[in-house]
Amino acid sequence: MSKQKNIKTILIAAGIVVVMAVVAVVAYSLxxxxxxxxxxxxxxxxxxxxxxxDWQGSLLTFGDQTYRVQDRxxxxxxxxxxxxxxxxxxxxxxxxxxxxFLALYVVNHTDHTYAVLPIDRNTMVDVPMxxxxxxxxxxxxxxxxxxxxxxxxxxxxxxxxxxxVSSYLGGLPIDGYYFISMTQIPAINHALGGVTVTLxxxxxxxxxxxxxxxxxxxxxxxxxxxxxxxxxxxxxxNSKRMSRQRxxxxxxxxxxxxxxxxDSNYVNNLYDxxxxxxxxxxxxxxxxxxxxxxxxxxxxxxxxxxxxxxLGDTFKDxxxxxxxxxxxxxxxxIMNQIYTLTPEEEG
Numbered sequence: 001m002s003k004q005k006n007i008k009t010i011l012i013a014a015g016i017v018v019v020m021a022v023v024a025v026v027a028y029s030l031x032x033x034x035x036x037x038x039x040x041x042x043x044x045x046x047x048x049x050x051x052x053x054d055w056q057g058s059l060l061t062f063g064d065q066t067y068r069v070q071d072r073x074x075x076x077x078x079x080x081x082x083x084x085x086x087x088x089x090x091x092x093x094x095x096x097x098x099x100x101f102l103a104l105y106v107v108n109h110t111d112h113t114y115a116v117l118p119i120d121r122n123t124m125v126d127v128p129m130x131x132x133x134x135x136x137x138x139x140x141x142x143x144x145x146x147x148x149x150x151x152x153x154x155x156x157x158x159x160x161x162x163x164x165v166s167s168y169l170g171g172l173p174i175d176g177y178y179f180i181s182m183t184q185i186p187a188i189n190h191a192l193g194g195v196t197v198t199l200x201x202x203x204x205x206x207x208x209x210x211x212x213x214x215x216x217x218x219x220x221x222x223x224x225x226x227x228x229x230x231x232x233x234x235x236x237x238n239s240k241r242m243s244r245q246r247x248x249x250x251x252x253x254x255x256x257x258x259x260x261x262x263d264s265n266y267v268n269n270l271y272d273x274x275x276x277x278x279x280x281x282x283x284x285x286x287x288x289x290x291x292x293x294x295x296x297x298x299x300x301x302x303x304x305x306x307x308x309x310x311l312g313d314t315f316k317d318x319x320x321x322x323x324x325x326x327x328x329x330x331x332x333x334i335m336n337q338i339y340t341l342t343p344e345e346e347g
Contacts, residue, residue, distance in 0.1 A: 077165055108338065116302045125144045
């Protein structure tokens with residue numbers, strides 16, 4: 001397809017910390033608003049009957065083996081998009097942007113844990129190529145970030161990406177997604193009052209103050225440099241940038257907890273600001289449960305699927321692009337760390 005041939009050679013990066021911060025803050029703000037209205041049913045213990053009585057567990061398939069998820073879990077897809085598309089258009093003129101950042105936020109209500117699973121944007125998968133009616137005309141083996149290209153509007157692009165993530169992880173149900181543009185990084189950093197990190201790389205070409213090893217409270221512009229820079233770095237591997245995102249994420253989460261205790265009004269304002277720029281299917285009850293878990297459940301940390309990154313010419317444009325080939329055993333092991341999986345008997 002012409003879309004594949006016209007891919008930009010420089011891909012704009014995204015950051016897990018930004019999306020997680022938005023979701024955490026939005027969730028907390030909604031929870032506060034519902035609490036004021038007396039919406040106590042939004043806790044997990046007070047949720048609908050199907051959570052308690054009708055739970056049968058999802059079935060996931062890896063290779064020739066099917067597994068049943070034994071835990072009661074909620075899985076949310078968090079995504080950040082770049083500016084490579086034409087998302088303000090509709091129909092034939094519409095072109096989705098790359099889903100440059102993808103991660104799952106998984107709440108396990110059985111063992112009272114939560115975990116974050118970043119998904120390398122260069123993971124090679126079969127991507128459905130949607131036509132303008134949102135029907136898959138064919139699939140193409142390419143980077144998972146391209147899944148957001150297809151469709152005739154932003155919602156179709158989001159659904160296509162969520163479907164790709166689900167298929168990649170054995171048919172894992174995605175209970176809700178939250179997509180936002182990475183142009184919101186400075187605004188989020190500003191809302192947090194600036195995040196303090198120790199710089200793991202040298203960024204002086206972009207900002208003379210950003211020397212390697214320096215502890216620095218990042219300005220809004222510096223935060224964007226820290227979590228998004230890749231092509232301008234000596235080591236421009238996507239894995240290197242993801243490591244910086246983990247540093248920012250850890251520091252940001254600590255500040256979010258502290259800031260929420262000091263002033264709950266700023267999160268309501270932030271929620272109102274981001275309401276018009278995010279695409280989400282996450283319901284208010286889900287948000288409330290997600291942030292309750294973030295506050296009270298045990299953190300399993302940021303997990304990582306192992307694999308091999310190669311350079312390839314998937315797009316046939318004469319330019320080498322990173323391609324990540326996940327190790328199938330690593331995928332299964334990570335899934336078993338988050339969920340309790342039991343093999344299904346044949347027949």
